[in-house]
Amino acid sequence: xxxxxxxxxxxxxxxxxxxxxxxxxxxxxxxxxxxxxxxxxxxxxxxxxxxxxxxxxxxxxxxxxxxxxxxxxxxxxxxxxxxxxxxxxxxxxxxxxxxxxxxxxxxxxxxxxxxxxxxxxxxxxxxxxxxxxxxxxxxxxxxxxxxxxxxxxxxxxxxxxxxxxxxxxxxxxxxxxxxxxxxxxxxxxxxxxxxxxxxxxxxxxxxxxxxxxxxxxxxxxxxxxxxxxxxxxxxxxxxxxxxxxxxxxxxxxxxxxxxxxxxxxxxxxxxxxxxxxxxxxxxxxxxxxxxxxxxxxxxxxxxxxxxxxxxxxxxxxxxxxxxxxx
Numbered sequence: 001x002x003x004x005x006x007x008x009x010x011x012x013x014x015x016x017x018x019x020x021x022x023x024x025x026x027x028x029x030x031x032x033x034x035x036x037x038x039x040x041x042x043x044x045x046x047x048x049x050x051x052x053x054x055x056x057x058x059x060x061x062x063x064x065x066x067x068x069x070x071x072x073x074x075x076x077x078x079x080x081x082x083x084x085x086x087x088x089x090x091x092x093x094x095x096x097x098x099x100x101x102x103x104x105x106x107x108x109x110x111x112x113x114x115x116x117x118x119x120x121x122x123x124x125x126x127x128x129x130x131x132x133x134x135x136x137x138x139x140x141x142x143x144x145x146x147x148x149x150x151x152x153x154x155x156x157x158x159x160x161x162x163x164x165x166x167x168x169x170x171x172x173x174x175x176x177x178x179x180x181x182x183x184x185x186x187x188x189x190x191x192x193x194x195x196x197x198x199x200x201x202x203x204x205x206x207x208x209x210x211x212x213x214x215x216x217x218x219x220x221x222x223x224x225x226x227x228x229x230x231x232x233x234x235x236x237x238x239x240x241x242x243x244x245x246x247x248x249x250x251x252x253x254x255x256x257x258x259x260x261x262x263x264x265x266x267x268x269x270x271x272x273x274x275x276x277x278x279x280x281x282x283x284x285x286x287x288x289x290x291x292x293x294x295x296x297x298x299x300x301x302x303x304x305x306x307x308x309x310x311x312x313x314x315x316x317x318x319x320x321x322x323x324x325x326x
Contacts, residue, residue: 034169059099141166157194
């Protein structure tokens with residue numbers, strides 16, 4: 001086992017809490033990516049293997065690319081907060097990212113229940129009773145892996161696959177700047193435990209259905225690169241309807257756009273069907289911090305990959321150019 005980077009006191013506090021056999025709900029952020037699903041599902045599978053009473057919930061449904069992970073059918077889209085003794089947040093850079101804060105105003109109340117916070121984003125302000133914030137980790141699943149090992153949880157091949165999914169996606173298949181020797185070391189440990197890396201690569205990076213390709217074609221047709229090197233494109237709700245697609249079919253297109261050598265950074269704006277505009281930002285340029293740009297609009301993320309939401313927004317030319325000018 002590699003040396004854990006986790007705080008010993010936090011592990012001891014978590015062990016004391018779990019010894020009381022509490023009922024807990026695990027929450028990743030809304031619009032979950034591979035790391036969010038990998039961290040939530042990996043933790044869920046690991047804690048269940050220990051006999052813990054845990055549930056899963058997410059504001060949005062699990063994207064099709066990640067449904068090969070075991071028990072993703074167990075995700076709820078709503079839940080009664082009063083039914084739980086603890087809430088475990090994973091991969092949430094800030095409190096707003098779960099999407100449940102408005103319908104459940106007591107979600108972050110650390111008096112009525114124990115709040116456990118597992119994350120690797122620098123923007124996380126450690127709002128839990130028990131916090132595992134390790135910004136040196138490339139993915140939240142790397143932290144979950146160490147938490148499960150510290151607890152002595154059985155890590156099955158299914159659990160290992162979920163955890164490796166987070167590493168694989170948050171590093172862009174081990175190509176992003178956050179890939180370090182530690183990333184490879186943890187990945188190798190998970191493969192030794194039975195993680196199906198071939199299935200991950202096939203499902204996430206090597207499979208695009210007809211509808212996805214049609215929508216990507218529309219996106220690429222409308223793509224614009226400014227004289228300053230900003231690649232920007234917008235997708236309206238009617239675009240999904242006209243093509244018979246869903247918003248989740250956009251998954252991966254922002255990284256494809258960002259592969260252009262002409263692009264210093266890339267912005268994908270998309271209407272979400274609820275009157276909001278979601279923005280995904282990417283860059284490969286070491287002089288650009290897209291997290292700082294996202295934070296200007298109330299979002300967050302990483303230096304090279306970030307996002308935000310404009311509530312009540314619609315895709316208009318003025319909105320697009322306001323973002324580029326920032």
